Amino acid sequence: xxxxxxxxxxxxxxESGRLTDSIVKPKLFEPNRALExxxxxxxxxxxDQIRDLxxxxxxxxxxxxxxxxxxxxLESAVREAGLRVERxxxxxxxxxxxxxxxxxxxxxxxQQILASRSYPVRL
Amino acid sequence: MEFQKTTTDPVVSPxxxxxxxxxxxxxxxxxxxxxxxxxWTGLLRPDGKQTxxxxxxxxxxxxxxxxxxxxxxxxxxxxxxxxxxxxxCFRGVPRKVAPNAWIVRCPDPDRESLKQEVYxxxxxxxxxxxxxEGALAxxxxxxxxxxxxxxxxxxxxxxxxxxxxxxxxxxxxxxxxRDMMLAISIGPSREIAFSGLFRGARLNGCEPWTGKLPxxxxxxxxxxxxxxxE
Numbered sequence: 001x002x003x004x005x006x007x008x009x010x011x012x013x014x015e016s017g018r019l020t021d022s023i024v025k026p027k028l029f030e031p032n033r034a035l036e037x038x039x040x041x042x043x044x045x046x047x048d049q050i051r052d053l054x055x056x057x058x059x060x061x062x063x064x065x066x067x068x069x070x071x072x073x074l075e076s077a078v079r080e081a082g083l084r085v086e087r088x089x090x091x092x093x094x095x096x097x098x099x100x101x102x103x104x105x106x107x108x109x110x111q112q113i114l115a116s117r118s119y120p121v122r123l
Numbered sequence: 124m125e126f127q128k129t130t131t132d133p134v135v136s137p138x139x140x141x142x143x144x145x146x147x148x149x150x151x152x153x154x155x156x157x158x159x160x161x162x163w164t165g166l167l168r169p170d171g172k173q174t175x176x177x178x179x180x181x182x183x184x185x186x187x188x189x190x191x192x193x194x195x196x197x198x199x200x201x202x203x204x205x206x207x208x209x210x211x212c213f214r215g216v217p218r219k220v221a222p223n224a225w226i227v228r229c230p231d232p233d234r235e236s237l238k239q240e241v242y243x244x245x246x247x248x249x250x251x252x253x254x255x256e257g258a259l260a261x262x263x264x265x266x267x268x269x270x271x272x273x274x275x276x277x278x279x280x281x282x283x284x285x286x287x288x289x290x291x292x293x294x295x296x297x298x299x300x301r302d303m304m305l306a307i308s309i310g311p312s313r314e315i316a317f318s319g320l321f322r323g324a325r326l327n328g329c330e331p332w333t334g335k336l337p338x339x340x341x342x343x344x345x346x347x348x349x350x351x352x353e
Contacts, residue, residue: 017284025284025298026306033257033289062255104292105327108306108318116301116320 003046007075009085009095010042011118012054014064024071024118026111029097035107037097041087042072051123053093069122077117081110233282238270240285241293248287259291259311268309268332269293275336280344283307292316299350305343321346 011028013019018028031037040057042050054067078085083099097114100107247253248261272295283295292310305319309332317340318327330337 023298023301025296026304027284027286027294027296030288032254033259103329104290104308104310104314104316105318105329108294108308108316109325109327112304112306112318112320113325115298115304 003044004042004050004072005074006043008041008043008072009039009075009078010050010054010070010072010121011037011039012057012070013068014058014061014066016068019069019071019120019122021122022120024073024115024120026108026115028071028118029111029114031097031100031107035098035100035102037100039085039095039097041093041095047121050121056091067123069120071115071118071120073114073118077114080117081113083110083114234273234276237273237282237285241266241269241273244285244287244293253287254289256289258287258289261287261291261293262311264313265291265293265309265311268313269295271334272307272309272315272332272336277341277344279348281347297347299347303347303350305347307340307343315340317343319343319346 011024013028018025029037040050040053042053045053050070051067054070058064058067075085078097083097085095086098087095089095100110245261245263245266248258251260252258253260281297283297286294286296288294288308288310290310292308295307296304297306298304302320302322306317308316310316313332314329315332315337316327316329317337319325321343326343328339330339
């Protein structure tokens with residue numbers, strides 16, 4: 001069991017088609033209408049604990065049916081994309097990635113940067 | 124000149140929905156525009172490639188049956204002279220654009236399928252808050268432009284992932300590798316937004332939709348060409 005390193009974040013995939021065996025697709029990092037992207041801090045957790053965290057997210061999400069996996073990335077990738085992480089721990093370990101530009105092409109570029117710095121964990 | 128049109132699907136598609144494959148009977152065209160007795164011997168494509176038929180074909184109908192669903196823009200005859208053939212098949216209706224000028228274009232099943240997928244998005248994301256987080260509804264005009272954009276994609280382009288965004292956009296995504304990807308989208312602003320990672324290079328921008336795919340997007344698609352999907 002691998003304990004995740006400090007500063008590691010996870011974005012849960014609640015829809016299919018967001019992950020392949022080797023790639024996290026940019027669509028996984030699409031912010032909502034309010035330009036917030038919900039993520040979780042997973043430093044110090046092992047695989048099963050992260051999965052449990054994701055299952056709880058699925059239970060509370062109005063449209064999600066199952067957890068397809070997640071993309072793991074370091075907080076430094078968020079800074080590289082010109083964004084920032086705001087912790088609220090509601091629920092525990094939850095944070096939002098904010099600072100998204102309004103311009104759609106700029107926004108998608110940041111999604112692509114995060115995807116390029118992420119690693120998929122498929123279930 | 125009237126043309127007969129038959130369709131394999133008797134159901135009339137709702138407005139905006141791409142037509143299913145249609146079979147076009149162009150017998151009348153052959154009778155009125157093709158000098159009798161002169162067969163078609165091959166194809167000359169816009170890229171200069173030539174394909175000879177195994178045997179000469181008589182009449183546009185035979186040509187249509189033989190070459191569909193490939194795109195055909197020119198036919199040439201015995202004797203070497205080229206007759207531009209432009210039978211524009213817009214939703215199965217042939218269209219004459221000039222004397223002896225017809226556009227022959229068969230519906231590309233992959234493109235039609237992609238258009239259908241885009242049309243389906245209008246059902247999934249046609250109402251506000253479709254994601255439970257305040258997403259904008261996809262406007263019919265956005266879906267319409269997205270379908271027209273599909274028609275503009277070069278023939279070598281692989282099928283993209285298609286999705287609606289919370290911001291009222293239709294996204295086309297090509298993900299080749301973690302450092303090789305391109306996204307094109309159309310949204311309420313009627314601008315084509317594009318963004319790509321190309322092995323270390325980062326490109327993005329917006330251009331207004333003028334009915335044609337922006338040249339810069341063509342360049343981005345060309346950069347993906349030949350890249351192998353990981």
